[in-house]
Amino acid sequence: MKLPRPAERHALLIQRRNEKMARSAHAYVRGNTVQFYEWLHSQRGRRLPKGPPVWICGDCHVGNLGPTGDKHGRIAMHIRDLDQTVIGNPVHDLVRLALSLAMAARSSDLPGVTTARMLEEMMRGYEYAFSDEAEDTPERPRQVKAGLRDAVQRTWKNLAQERIEDARPTIPLGRHFWPLARDEKAAIRKLCETPELHELVTALKSRPNHASVEVLDAAYWVKGCSSLGLLRYAVLLAVGGDKDKDFCLVDIKQAIAAAAPRASRVHMPRDNARRVVEGARNLSPALGNRMFATRFLDQGVFVRELLPQDLKLELDQLNEGEAMRAAGYLAQVVGQAHARQMDAATRLRWRAELQKDRSKSFEAPSWLWTSVVQLVGSHEQGYLEHCRRFAMGT
Structure with missing residues (x-):
């Protein structure tokens, strides 16, 4: 292909x-x-x-x-x-x-x-x-x-085989994952060095706060339906050292203006990524508390670690x-x-x-x-x- x-x-x-x-x-x-x-x-x-x-x-x-x-x-x-x-x-x-x-x-x-x-x-x-x-x-x-x-019953291996088609620490390019441009690679590495990303991936599974975070692989993610065409990336990280190394898959997704009608005279974040995160924390706290909003290549994005337990009904x-x-x-x-x-x-x-x-x-x-x-x-x-x-x- x-x-x-x-x-x-x-x-x-x-x-x-x-x-x-x-x-x-x-x-x-x-x-x-x-x-x-x-x-x-x-x-x-x-x-x-x-x-x-x-x-x-x-x-x-x-x-x-x-x-x-x-x-x-x-x-x-x-x-x-x-x-x-x-x-x-x-x-x-x-x-x-x-x-x-x-x-x-x-x-x-x-x-x-x-x-x-x-x-x-x-x-x-x-x-x-x-x-x-x-x-x-x-x-x-x-x-x-x-x-x-x-x-x-799901584990990291299930998530890896479902999302990245392999339990090895790489993202195989193909129908679902496409190559990155040079500026995308640089932006992902910069994002993964931020305190927000470090706090996000160490908050789950009781990982140590001081654990190191290393980018193993990343790709453009061809995922969704109505959102196809927006910026979306899968990033594979290693958290921790050799003895306690853990893998995690991070989803970076562009946020755009909502087409859904909103109530008049109410206060919402003007930044679309912050709006998504705030809405998630009110509607689905288990998910919203695993997300943060930031800027990426001059676009608003929200970031979350995917868990093996996250499934579509x-x-x-x-x-x-x-x-x-x-x-x-x-x-x-x-x-x-x-x-x-x-x-x-x-x-x-x-x-x-x-x-x-x-x-x-x-x-x-x-x-x-x-x-x-x-x-x-x-x-x-x-x-x-x-x-x-x-x-x-x-």
């Missing part, structure tokens, strides 16, 4: 993103955030109820939730991708999650009535997170239990019961992330607002069902048009 030079990356990454989005309607929804935000800014999107302004994910689809480890080795289900995080309307996360679940149901060839029942379960799970009797750990469906079980080929349980569980995880930012009175008011606009026969609010119907239709149409343009070049 001929590896692209840095100047050739952009066109190839756009092609890669188009390929990913053409695989299924569900993949198209995950990769096409712009269409969702355009709908939110439309007249229909502006009719959604106004929730209390809190940090939201901004791109709350199924693939952006999953098992996440903290610096003490504990594992829990969290929102794990915060590129679009803003202080905004929590309803936006609900609608985005509902759209993602509806498309997952369609990809599993489940009937439309199952989608309706999933939305009912989703609202039950989300509202439960705001009740006084809510538990910190909701009951987990089978797929989530399996994912968490795998996460607990995959919901493939669901049956009706699994789909409903997954919807309720994931919505409760999102609800907990929102609820921890509200005081008791605000939680009570927000839960009461969510329980409006319901019929006797359908326990999800009418605005949620209407939104999902509109969005599924527009995304199905957009997906077919995307496939036609990509396949036929028109």
